Amino acid sequence: MKAAENFLAGSGTKLKSLVKYIIMLCISAALLFPVVYMLANSFMSSSEVMENYSAVSGAAVEEGRTPGITFSLIPEKVSFMQYYNVLLRKPRFLFMFWNSVIVTLPIMLGQIAVATMAAYAFAKLKFPFSDKIFYIYIIVMMMPYQVTLVPNYIILDRTSLIGSYWSIILPGIFSTFGVFLLRQFMINIPDDYCEAAKIDGAGYWKSLTSILLPQCKGAIASLAILVFIDNWNMVEQPLVFLKDETMHPLSIFLSRINSEDVGIAFACGILYMFPTLLIFLYGENYFIEGIELSGIK
Structure with a gap:
């Protein structure tokens, strides 16, 4: 009986820890996402950035396209042109x-x-x-x-x-x-x-x-x-x-x-x-x- 109680108590503690870590992971992901998105877009070409930006900003409606979340966090081709434009x-x-x-x-x-x-x-x-x-x-x-x-x-x-x-x-x-x-x-x-x-x-x-x-x-x-x-x-x-x-x-x-x-x-x-x-x-x-x-x- 004691062994069963200890097992249930241990399982409850592990479940609480798991829930806590999942919540912390979700909060961390929500906080880091804007930074990751900004970093990824900084290495994209101007045309790719504008395409992603128009998809999430509502500009697609003005252009007669269906708006939607179509942006990507992985550049099609890594480009340093944005940094070149900023610094030089x-x-x-x-x-x-x-x-x-x-x-x-x-x-x-x-x-x-x-x-x-x-x-x-x-x-x-x-x-x-x-x-x-x-x-x-x-x-x-x-x-x-x-x-x-x-x-x-x-x-x-x-x-x-x-x-x-x-x-x-x-x-x-x-x-x-x-x-x-x-x-x-x-x-x-x-x-x-x-x-x-x-x-x-x-x-x-x-x-x-x-x-x-x-x-x-x-x-x-x-x-x-x-x-x-x-x-x-x-x-x-x-x-x-x-x-x-x-x-x-x-x-x-x-x-x-x-x-x-x-x-x-x-x-x-x-x-x-x-x-x-x-x-x-x-x-x-x-x-x-x-x-x-x-x-x-």
């Missing part, structure tokens, strides 16, 4: 790619520097109203960006920064999210480390750089990845703060590709995704560690 015949792509770099890297580095010092103050220093100020940080962090868009525009306009890269970089550097993330990490580090350093004659800066930062590599890597991805994909800020279209980042360029250049759009999408993918793969272990230890679920 479309200099605007590289120009706007550089615009994205100009905006994203300073925001990432600046936010790490500012957030590290602010998080240290909130986590390890005692000063009046520190908790209340931090609660204000949390409230600001929970606000949608659109709520602060108008106040930011007014301030930037009065400081004559509208139309320059600084109108995007400065608000991005002083973000509340980085302070929250690093503070949650530092607050879990025992105060005894800083007290021992203080006894040895170390000041605030020495305690931060020699004691806390080496233990915060995971959280800093997590912040770097999240900030880079967030600002690499920005759309609203450039449209509002930058008047000159030649200063727009690549995210704006991709949104303006028309249906006649849909093949180039797939190649641009792959190239646009490449930097974020490299950064995530390089810092994946630090990213997971930082998210787990920072208390963000």
